[in-house]
Amino acid sequence: MKSTIFHPFHVAAGAKMVSFAGFEMPIQYPTGILEEHRIVRTGVGVFDVSHMGEFEIRGDDALALIQKITINDASKLEPGKAQYSAMCYPNGGIVDDLLVYHRGDHYMLVVNGANVDKDLAWVMENAASFANVTVTDRSEETHLLAVQGPRSIDTLQKLTDAALADVAYYSFVDGTLAGVPMILSRTGYTGELGFELYFRGDATVAATVVNAIFDAGKEYGIAWIGLGARDTLRLEKGYCLYGNDIDQTTNPIEAGLGWITKLAKGTFNASDVIANVKAAGPTRKLVGFVMLTEKLLPRQGYEIVSNGDVVGKVTSGNTSPGLNIGIGIGYVRADLAAPGTQIEIKARGTTFPAEVRKMPFL
Amino acid sequence: MNFPADLKYTKDHEWIRVEGSIGTIGVTDHAQGELGDVVYVDIPDASATVASGGTFGTIEAVKTVADLYAPVSGTITEVNGDVNNAPESVNKDPYGAGWLVKMNLSDLSELDGLMDAEAYKALVGQ
Numbered sequence: 001m002k003s004t005i006f007h008p009f010h011v012a013a014g015a016k017m018v019s020f021a022g023f024e025m026p027i028q029y030p031t032g033i034l035e036e037h038r039i040v041r042t043g044v045g046v047f048d049v050s051h052m053g054e055f056e057i058r059g060d061d062a063l064a065l066i067q068k069i070t071i072n073d074a075s076k077l078e079p080g081k082a083q084y085s086a087m088c089y090p091n092g093g094i095v096d097d098l099l100v101y102h103r104g105d106h107y108m109l110v111v112n113g114a115n116v117d118k119d120l121a122w123v124m125e126n127a128a129s130f131a132n133v134t135v136t137d138r139s140e141e142t143h144l145l146a147v148q149g150p151r152s153i154d155t156l157q158k159l160t161d162a163a164l165a166d167v168a169y170y171s172f173v174d175g176t177l178a179g180v181p182m183i184l185s186r187t188g189y190t191g192e193l194g195f196e197l198y199f200r201g202d203a204t205v206a207a208t209v210v211n212a213i214f215d216a217g218k219e220y221g222i223a224w225i226g227l228g229a230r231d232t233l234r235l236e237k238g239y240c241l242y243g244n245d246i247d248q249t250t251n252p253i254e255a256g257l258g259w260i261t262k263l264a265k266g267t268f269n270a271s272d273v274i275a276n277v278k279a280a281g282p283t284r285k286l287v288g289f290v291m292l293t294e295k296l297l298p299r300q301g302y303e304i305v306s307n308g309d310v311v312g313k314v315t316s317g318n319t320s321p322g323l324n325i326g327i328g329i330g331y332v333r334a335d336l337a338a339p340g341t342q343i344e345i346k347a348r349g350t351t352f353p354a355e356v357r358k359m360p361f362l
Numbered sequence: 363m364n365f366p367a368d369l370k371y372t373k374d375h376e377w378i379r380v381e382g383s384i385g386t387i388g389v390t391d392h393a394q395g396e397l398g399d400v401v402y403v404d405i406p407d408a409s410a411t412v413a414s415g416g417t418f419g420t421i422e423a424v425k426t427v428a429d430l431y432a433p434v435s436g437t438i439t440e441v442n443g444d445v446n447n448a449p450e451s452v453n454k455d456p457y458g459a460g461w462l463v464k465m466n467l468s469d470l471s472e473l474d475g476l477m478d479a480e481a482y483k484a485l486v487g488q
Contacts, residue, residue, distance in 0.1 A: 032453070033424045034399040228398065228425060294446075295404045297422045319401045319424060326422075348420060 004050035005143050005206040013224050021113030023051040026226040036229035037321045040190055044149035044217050045225035046210075051113030053139040054198070055123060058106040061130035066100060066107055069126050069269055071252055073262040077102040082170045082187055084260055086252055087122065092273035093248035094255070095122050097240060099187065101172065108138075112242045126269070141200050147213060148194030148233075151220035156195060158216040160184065164195065178212035180205055189230060191237035191360065235327060236320050238288050238359025244300055245286060245315040245329050254282035254331065284312060285337035288359035289345075291326035296345060296352040298328035303346040304354075306336055314345065322362045332356070363488055364391045366457055370473055371482035374431045377457060380473060387433060388461040389421065389452065392486045398425035400452040403445050403462060405430075411437040414472050418463065421452070434472035436465035 002023045010017065015026035026048065029036065039045045057066060066074045072085035079102050087095035096115045101108040111119045116139050127133050147156055153164045162175035162184055172185035182199035199209065214222055231241070240246045246255045253261065253274060263275055291298060298317030303310045317328030328345070336343060339358045344351035369377040375393035379386045394400065405419035412418045412432040419430040442461050445451060452460035467473075477485065 027425075028398065032399045232424065294402050295422075297401060297427065299427060319422075 004048055005203055006048040006050065006145075006210065008203075009207075009210055010048065010224065015224065015226060018227070020227060021051045021116075023113065025051060026224065028226040028228045029224050031223065033226070033228035033232060034321050036223065036225045037232050039221060039223050040149045040192055040225055040229065040233055041322065042150065043221045044147065044151035044155050045223055045229075046213060046217075047146040047148065047225050047230055049113075049144045049146050049196070050142070052144050053111040053113060053116035053119065053137070054142045054144075055109040055111065055120065056106055056136040056138050057109060057123075057133065058136070059130075059133040061133040062107050065123075065127055065130050065133050065135075066109075067265060067268060069123060070098070070100060071257070071262065071268065071270075071274070072100070072260045073265040074100050074102075074107070075265065079104040080171055080173065082172060082185060084170070086246075086257060086260065087119070088252065088270035088274070089248060090270055090273070092251035092270045092277065094242070094246045094250055094252065095119060095248065097242055097246060097257075101183075101185070114243060143199055143201070143206060143209075144196060145209070145213070146188050146190075146194060146196045147217075148188045148190040148192045148225075149220075150193055151217065151222075152192070152194045155213065155217035155220060155222060156184070159212050167195075178209050180209050182209075189239060190233040191239075192233075231316075232318050232321060235316055235318055235329070236322055236361050238329065238361060240286075240329075241316055250286075250331075251277055251282070253277045254284050254286060256286045282334055284331045285334050286315070286329060287332055287337050287356045288361060289328050289330065289343060289354045290320075290323065290357045290361065291328075291345070292353040292355055294325060296347055297326040298330075298345050298354070299347075304330050304332055305344040305346050305351050306333075306342075310346075311336055311343070320361055326354075327357075327361050328354070329359075363395070363486075364457065365479040365483045365488070367479045369457065369479065370433065370476035371479065371485075372431065372433045372476055373485065374433075375486075376431060376433050378433045378473075378476065379457075380467070380470075383467050383470065384439065385434065385436065385465050385467050386461050387463050387465060388456055389428075389430070390482070390486075391456050392488075393428070394453045394456045394460070396425075397421065397423035397428060399423060400449040400460075402449060403430075403442075403452070405438070405441050405463060407438070408441045409438055412465075430462065432465065433476055434465075434467055435469055436467040438463050439466050440464040 312332035
């Protein structure tokens, strides 16, 4: 089992560690998931997401490769901008969702930690048909902290000359923070104001960054936030989680990722399949739903029922600390996808009422 | 972690405190730690008669959901109505304010099959 460079900090903070994406990662700290969730919504929290993968794509054919393997239009990216995208297999199934960064003289792809090996193999396989492109896996040496919450800029601005308030959502700057060179990216997985910090260095460098951030955020009640709260935070915003809501058996159209699927950019992996799905309309759709009873929290794998028929499956679910009721995401038959549609969630040998809602939930 | 000596424990991580023929039942400190923040306790039948090891409810927590098993046979006489107004009491005070049900026990000899604090402590590796 691998561990990130911040591992000693998690242990010192009393984290409960679990195996995730091949790493020993913190699922929660002693305050608990609900309190961590509240800290990020009202103050500032720090996530260690160093398990994520980073690939560098260089060469004259870098953009052409990215255009072939991703569904969004990377030609629209300017230097200093990032883009949410996904890679598909030729049959339309999703390899992974990812961020594409335009770094000026090269691109950086940021992929899910659990998919690094699979994604790297897929990118390399596709790169083989291009003459002038190199793909380098930088996952090992790249550390990634996400500093998220309404007080994130107040915290980080004390430590950097970069004008953070001027960095637009899905933009980034190269700067230094606490004297350490890094990418400061205005992105995140919480729906809150926040930055993701990509940097390299040894344990001393990592400690410098962590200690500076926690000192700067002390007056705002800064805390480490684990994977548990990361999940409830993203669920309230309706963000897909690879392995739950999207995977190799789901296509971007049924997953509600039509907004990042740019068929107009020309031919790319699975563009023909995706065009057909779009033309015919998907047979199932990923929807959000809210429980109409407090008795059940929806969980991955529970069946979704309508008029006695199984019409789909829950792919993610939990309590919404903000709404104080169970919320979930799941695939349903396309005719049941409209907000307001009454459905039922099957569990414990019975069913519990729920209603399809537009996402984000809040 | 807390293991009060006056309680009996089950391998399903419940505790029971017996006074006369009435048993007060809840989940252990270890169990609440594994569940994470408790959100809702569902006891569908507040006067159910349950055999030893039978399920009488469900506990919904942020990390997972767990069934509640009767440590011994009996009939539910009281459900802690305060728990769903303040489910965090199961996390903060699992042996006190976070109790779940009281049961009229039908066979006190079944208590002999439960663990004492030392045996339970060993079970959870403390």
